[in-house]
Amino acid sequence: MGQKPITFLRQVLALCSYPELLEDTKFPEDAKKRARRILEACGGHSIGAYSASQGIECIRQDVARYIEKRDGGISSNPDNIYLSTGASDAIVTMLKLLVCGEGRDRTGVMISIPQYPLYSAALADLGAVQINYYLDEDKCWGLDVAELKRSLSEARQHCNPRVLCIINPGNPTGQVQSRQCIEDVIRFAKEEHLFLMADEVYQDNVYAEGCEFHSFKKVLFEMGPEYSSTVEMASFHSTSKCYMGECGFRGGYMEIINMDPEVKAQLIKLVSVRLCPPVPGQALLDLVVNPPQPDEPSYATFMKERTAVLAALAEKAKITEQIFNTVPGITCNPVQGAMYTFPRITLPQKAIDKAEAEGQAPDMLYCMRLLEEEGICLVPGSGFGQREGTFHFRMTILPPTEKLKIVLQKISAFHLRFTQEFS
Amino acid sequence: MGQKPITFLRQVLALCSYPELLEDTKFPEDAKKRARRILEACGGHSIGAYSASQGIECIRQDVARYIEKRDGGISSNPDNIYLSTGASDAIVTMLKLLVCGEGRDRTGVMISIPQYPLYSAALADLGAVQINYYLDEDKCWGLDVAELKRSLSEARQHCNPRVLCIINPGNPTGQVQSRQCIEDVIRFAKEEHLFLMADEVYQDNVYAEGCEFHSFKKVLFEMGPEYSSTVEMASFHSTSKCYMGECGFRGGYMEIINMDPEVKAQLIKLVSVRLCPPVPGQALLDLVVNPPQPDEPSYATFMKERTAVLAALAEKAKITEQIFNTVPGITCNPVQGAMYTFPRITLPQKAIDKAEAEGQAPDMLYCMRLLEEEGICLVPGSGFGQREGTFHFRMTILPPTEKLKIVLQKISAFHLRFTQEFS
Numbered sequence: 001m002g003q004k005p006i007t008f009l010r011q012v013l014a015l016c017s018y019p020e021l022l023e024d025t026k027f028p029e030d031a032k033k034r035a036r037r038i039l040e041a042c043g044g045h046s047i048g049a050y051s052a053s054q055g056i057e058c059i060r061q062d063v064a065r066y067i068e069k070r071d072g073g074i075s076s077n078p079d080n081i082y083l084s085t086g087a088s089d090a091i092v093t094m095l096k097l098l099v100c101g102e103g104r105d106r107t108g109v110m111i112s113i114p115q116y117p118l119y120s121a122a123l124a125d126l127g128a129v130q131i132n133y134y135l136d137e138d139k140c141w142g143l144d145v146a147e148l149k150r151s152l153s154e155a156r157q158h159c160n161p162r163v164l165c166i167i168n169p170g171n172p173t174g175q176v177q178s179r180q181c182i183e184d185v186i187r188f189a190k191e192e193h194l195f196l197m198a199d200e201v202y203q204d205n206v207y208a209e210g211c212e213f214h215s216f217k218k219v220l221f222e223m224g225p226e227y228s229s230t231v232e233m234a235s236f237h238s239t240s241k242c243y244m245g246e247c248g249f250r251g252g253y254m255e256i257i258n259m260d261p262e263v264k265a266q267l268i269k270l271v272s273v274r275l276c277p278p279v280p281g282q283a284l285l286d287l288v289v290n291p292p293q294p295d296e297p298s299y300a301t302f303m304k305e306r307t308a309v310l311a312a313l314a315e316k317a318k319i320t321e322q323i324f325n326t327v328p329g330i331t332c333n334p335v336q337g338a339m340y341t342f343p344r345i346t347l348p349q350k351a352i353d354k355a356e357a358e359g360q361a362p363d364m365l366y367c368m369r370l371l372e373e374e375g376i377c378l379v380p381g382s383g384f385g386q387r388e389g390t391f392h393f394r395m396t397i398l399p400p401t402e403k404l405k406i407v408l409q410k411i412s413a414f415h416l417r418f419t420q421e422f423s
Numbered sequence: 424m425g426q427k428p429i430t431f432l433r434q435v436l437a438l439c440s441y442p443e444l445l446e447d448t449k450f451p452e453d454a455k456k457r458a459r460r461i462l463e464a465c466g467g468h469s470i471g472a473y474s475a476s477q478g479i480e481c482i483r484q485d486v487a488r489y490i491e492k493r494d495g496g497i498s499s500n501p502d503n504i505y506l507s508t509g510a511s512d513a514i515v516t517m518l519k520l521l522v523c524g525e526g527r528d529r530t531g532v533m534i535s536i537p538q539y540p541l542y543s544a545a546l547a548d549l550g551a552v553q554i555n556y557y558l559d560e561d562k563c564w565g566l567d568v569a570e571l572k573r574s575l576s577e578a579r580q581h582c583n584p585r586v587l588c589i590i591n592p593g594n595p596t597g598q599v600q601s602r603q604c605i606e607d608v609i610r611f612a613k614e615e616h617l618f619l620m621a622d623e624v625y626q627d628n629v630y631a632e633g634c635e636f637h638s639f640k641k642v643l644f645e646m647g648p649e650y651s652s653t654v655e656m657a658s659f660h661s662t663s664k665c666y667m668g669e670c671g672f673r674g675g676y677m678e679i680i681n682m683d684p685e686v687k688a689q690l691i692k693l694v695s696v697r698l699c700p701p702v703p704g705q706a707l708l709d710l711v712v713n714p715p716q717p718d719e720p721s722y723a724t725f726m727k728e729r730t731a732v733l734a735a736l737a738e739k740a741k742i743t744e745q746i747f748n749t750v751p752g753i754t755c756n757p758v759q760g761a762m763y764t765f766p767r768i769t770l771p772q773k774a775i776d777k778a779e780a781e782g783q784a785p786d787m788l789y790c791m792r793l794l795e796e797e798g799i800c801l802v803p804g805s806g807f808g809q810r811e812g813t814f815h816f817r818m819t820i821l822p823p824t825e826k827l828k829i830v831l832q833k834i835s836a837f838h839l840r841f842t843q844e845f846s
Contacts, residue, residue: 005471010441017703018437026447048428048669085508085673088697096548121696125519246471248702250508273544274511278701279671280440 001398003245006305008298009287012038016047016283030296038283047279053272055083055253056279059286063253066289070203071218080256082267083285085277086247087201087238090254092122094234097267098163098195099128108161110151110194112143114342114384114392116171129159134387137344140333141175145184152192164194169202169213169337172384172394174317176211176336182219189231196233201252204242207314208336217257233257239284241339243309251281251288313339316397316404323408329419330412339398342381345391345415348422363391369418374410424821426668429728431721432710435461439470439706453719461706470702476695478506478676479702482709486676489712493626494641503679505690506708508700509670510624510661513677515545517657520690521586521618522551531584533574533617535566537765537807537815539594552582557810560767563756564598568607575615587617592625592636592760595807595817597740599634599759605642612654619656624675627665630737631759640680656680662707664762666732674704674711736762739820739827746831752842753835762821765804768814768838771845786814792841797833 008031015021015035022032041058043049054060060083064076084090099107108129111119115132123130133151135141143166155161166185168177177185189196198216206213217235221228239251256264291306292298317335324332324343332343347362355365363380371377381392399407431454438444438458445455464481466472477483483506487499507513522530531552534542538555546553556574558564566589578584589608591600600608612619621639629636640658644651662674679687714729715721740758747755747766755766770785778788786803794800804815822830 001467003467005469014437014441014444017440018433021437021444024449042671044424044426046428046671048667048671050670085701086698092697118696121692125693125696244471247473248465248469248471248699250699250701269544270548273541273548274515275509276671276673278508278673278704280703281701 001396002400002403003309003398004305005246006244006302006309008292008302008305009244009246009284011298012287013280013283016280019045028297030292030298034287034290038286042279047283049279051083051276051279051282053274053276054268055081055277056282056286059083059282059289060253062286062290063255067215067217067255071215071221074218074221076217076255080259082254082256082271083277083282084252084254084271085274085281086240086250087199087236087252087254088118089250089277090234090236090252091118091197091199093267093270094197094254095122095126095128095163097263097270099123099126101160104158104160106159107163108155108159109163109165110148110155110161111165112167112170112173114172114381114386114394116167116199117383119165120385129155129161131155131159131161132385135170135173135175137333137387137390140336141170141173141342143177143181143185145188148185148188161192162195163197164189164192165197165199166216167199168216169205171199171202171338172340172342172379173333174335174338174340174342175333176206176208176213179212179214179219182214182216183223186216186220186223186227186231189233190227196231198233198235200235201238201241202338203237204310205313205339206337207317208334211336213337217255220257230258232259234259239281239288242288243306244284244288245309246284249281249284250278251285252277253285312401313397316399316401317341319401319404320395320397320408323405323412327412327415330415335397339396340394341397342384342392342394345393346419347391348419351418351422354422363393366391366418367393370411370414374414376407376410376414378411424668424819425823425826426732426821427728428669429667429725429732431715431725431728432667432669432707434721435710436703436706439703442468451720453715453721457710457713461709465702470706472702474506474699474702474705476697476699477691478504478700479705479709482506482705482712483676485709485713486678490638490640490678494638494644497641497644499640499678503682505677505679505694506700506705507675507677507694508697508704509663509673510622510659510675510677511541512673512700513657513659513675514541514620514622516690516693517620517677518545518549518551518586520686520693522546522549524583527581527583529582530586531578531582532586532588533571533578533584534588535590535593535596537595537804537809537817539590539622540806542588543808552578552584554578554582554584555808558593558596558598560756560810560813563759564593564596564765566600566604566608568611571608571611584615585618586620587612587615588620588622589639590622591639592628594622594625594761595763595765595802596756597758597761597763597765598756599629599631599636602635602637602642605637605639606646609639609643609646609650609654612656613650619654621656621658623658624661624664625761626660627733628736628762629760630740631757634759636760640678643680653681655682657682662704662711665711666729667707667711668732669707672704672707673701674708675700676708735824736820739822739824740764742824742827743818743820743831746828746835750835750838753838758820762819763817764820765807765815765817768816769842770814771842774841774845777845786816789814789841790816793834793837797837799830799833799837801834 067076240247355362361382490499663670778785784805801816
C-alpha cells in the first residue's frame with residue numbers, strides 16, 4: 001500500500017540480525033543502544049535463540065512501562081504480559097484457555113456483529129458457541145448495553161456464556177468507543193461474570209475529532225477497586241497496525257488482569273507448547289513500546305515518519321467517508337479509527353433475486369462484479385456478519401491518497417452502473 | 424551454547440530488514456542477490472508485509488527444488504509446501520486437521536516412547552488418544568514393526584488409530600533409522616491406512632559412521648507407485664536445527680503427499696486463521712534451502728562455518744557416548760544423530776523408594792539433586808516416557824566441547840556420589 005517502513009525500527013532490526021553492524025558509523029547511537037539492549041536480553045546475545053515462552057523478560061518490562069504511561073500511571077506487572085505471534089495468536093490462545101464444556105454447558109463467547117472473522121473461525125475450531133451482539137449502525141456502530149443483555153439472555157437458553165469480546169477501535173466498522181460506553185460494558189461484564197477480551201490493536205489509529213482511545217484497563221481501574229480487583233480481562237496489542245504496519249514480523253502482546261493463579265498456570269503451559277513467539281517480532285515490539293525520545297538522535301526523523309503515516313491515514317479516513325456519502329445508495333459512517341470503512345449499500349431487488357437464485361450472498365455478487373469489472377477487491381459484508389436484509393462491504397483506507405481517490409471514484413461509478421443494470 | 428550464527432544468513436536478514444544496506448559495499452554480492460530476490464517476492468517489497476498464509480510462493484518453490492535435490496530428483500510440488508512458524512506449528516496444525524471423533528471413534532495417534540513432549544501436549548490439547556509404541560533401547564533405540572503392530576492392535580480396542588508419528592533422527596533418543604526400517608514402517612502404514620507424520624527436523628544432523636539420513640518421501644517413492652500414489656504423508660523441517668540453530672526466527676515448512684484435495688482445502692482454511700508465518704523466518708528458510716553456491720563469493724566462508732558447526736557436533740556426540748559409558752550405572756547408546764543423548768541410569772532401590780515416598784519420579788529426584796549440587800539441568804526420562812522400571816535423562820550435546828567435557832565429568836561424579844549415598 002506504499003507505506004514506507006519506519007527507519008528507526010528497521011535499523012535496529014538490521015543491527016540485531018547482524019551485530020557486526022554495531023561497528024558501523026552509519027547507524028545512529030540510539031538505534032545501536034536499543035539493539036545492544038535487546039541482544040543482551042537474548043539467549044547467547046542472539047535473536048536466533050529461543051526466548052522464554054512468555055517472551056523476553058526485559059521486553060515484557062518495557063511493555064508494562066508503556067502501558068503504565070498510556071494509562072496515566074496505573075500499574076502494570078510484567079508477569080501479566082505475554083508476548084505473542086501477532087495479536088491473532090494471543091486471541092486464539094486466550095479463547096482456547098477459556099472454552100470448555102459440552103452440550104448446554106458449552107462455553108459461549110459474545111462477539112460483535114459485524115465481526116473480524118478470526119473470532120468466528122477460532123470459535124468454530126474450538127467448538128465454542130458464537131453469541132452475536134449487533135452494533136448499531138445508526139449510531140455510528142455504537143455498542144448498546146441493552147443489545148448485550150438481549151443477546152446474553154437468549155444465549156443463556158442453550159449455552160454457558162463466559163466471555164465478552166470487544167474490538168475497539170472497531171474492525172471492520174471503524175468506530176471508537178466512548179468512555180461512557182466502556183464503563184457500561186465493564187459494569188455489564190462484572191454483573192454477568194464475563195471474562196472481557198479487549199481487542200485494542202488499533203489503539204493508536206484514532207482520527208475523528210472528539211474521539212479518543214480509552215483503554216479498557218484504564219477505565220476499569222478508574223471505576224474503583226470494586227471493579228479493578230474483580231473483573232477478569234485480557235487486552236491485545238500488535239505491531240501490525242498504527243504507524244508501524246509491520247504485520248510480517250508477527251509481533252504482539254496481551255496483558256491479563258485479575259486472572260486466577262491456577263488458570264494462569266494453565267496459560268503458561270499452553271504458550272509453552274509452541275516454544276516461543278518469533279524473536280524478531282519481540283524485538284520490534286520492544287521498539288514500538290520504547291521509541292526514540294526527544295533527546296535522542298533518531299527522534300526527529302522518527303516523529304516525522306510516524307506523524308506522516310498517521311496524518312495520511314486520518315486524511316484518507318475523511319476522504320473515504322466524504323466520497324462514499326455523495327453516492328446515492330451508499331451510506332458510510334465516519335471512519336473514527338482503525339483502517340477500514342464498512343459502508344452500507346442499497347442493492348436493487350433484482351440483484352438480490354439473481355444472487356439468491358445462484359446461491360450467492362447478494363453483496364458477494366456485488367463484490368465479484370466489481371472485481372471483474374474494475375480489478376478492485378472488497379470483502380462482502382456477509383463475511384463479517386450484518387443485520388438480515390442489509391448489505392455492506394469492507395474496504396481498507398490504506399492505499400496511497402491519490403490511488404484511494406481513484407478507487408473510491410471507480411467504486412462509486414460501479415455502484416451507479418450496478419444499480420441501473422438491476423433496476 | 425556458544426554456537427555462532429552463520430554470517431551469510433545474518434547478512435541477508437539484515438539486508439532484508441533494512442534495504443538501504445543494499446548500497447553498502449561491505450556486503451557480498453550473493454547476499455545482496457538473495458535479499459533482492461526475497462524482497463521482490465514480498466508484498467510491497469517488504470518483509471514487514473503479510474505473506475500468503477501458505478508462505479511466499481518463490482520460497483515454496485525453492486523449498487520444492489531443495490527437496491528434489493535431496494531426494495535424488497523425485498519431484499516436489501510447491502503447492503504441497505506449507506511454510507510454518509517453526510516445525511511445532513506445522514505439527515500441531517497437521518494433528519488438528521487429522522483428529523476428530525468422540526468416544527471409541529476418537530482419533531488415535533501413534534507416537535514413539537520416548538517421545539518429544541510437543542506430541543503428548545498437542546494430543547492432550549486436541550482430545551486425541553495417545554498411542555504409545557516403544558523404541559528398542561537394546562537395539563540403539565530402533566523401531567520394530569512388531570511393536571507397532573502390538574501397539575496398534577491394542578489401541579484398536581478403544582479408539583480409531585489414524586496417524587503414525589515418527590521422529591527421525593530421533594528426539595530425545597538420537598537414533599538414525601535405517602532404510603530398511605523406513606520401508607517397513609511405510610508398508611505398515613499402507614496396510615493399516617495410517618497417515619504418516621515424519622518429523623525430520625534433524626535430517627542434517629547425522630554423525631555416526633555408517634548412518635545416513637533417508638527421507639520418508641524418497642523411500643516411499645522408491646517403493647513404487649503402489650506406495651507413492653497411496654500413502655498419505657507429511658514431512659516437517661525447521662530452521663532451528665542442523666548448522667543453523669536459528670530457533671528464535673521460528674522458520675519451518677511441511678510437505679504433504681497424497682492428501683485428498685478436500686482435506687487440503689480445510690488445511691488452507693486452518694492455516695489462514697493465523698494470517699501468515701513470520702516473514703523473517705520464511706526468508707531465513709529460503710537461505711537454508713538455497714545456500715551459497717561454489718561460484719559465489721560467500722561460499723568459502725559459508726562452508727567453513729557450516730562444516731565447523733557440524734564437525735563439532737559430531738565430535739561432541741562421540742565424546743558424550745564415550746564418557747558416559749565409562750561410568751558404572753550409566754549406559755548410553757551412540758548419538759547417531761540429532762542433538763541429544765538419552766542415557767539409561769541405574770538408580771539404587773533406596774533412591775527409588777525415597778522418590779516414591781515423596782510422590783516424585785525417581786529420575787526427577789536425580790535431576791533435581793544434580794541441579795542443586797552442580798547447577799546442571801537435565802530433563803528426567805519420565806518427561807519423555809520410558810519403559811516401566813527404567814530411568815533415563817535427556818541431555819543436549821550442544822555446549823562447547825571443553826565445557827561439555829566438564830559437564831560430562833561432573834554428571835559422572837555426581838552419579839557415583841548419588842549411587843553411593845543411596846546404597
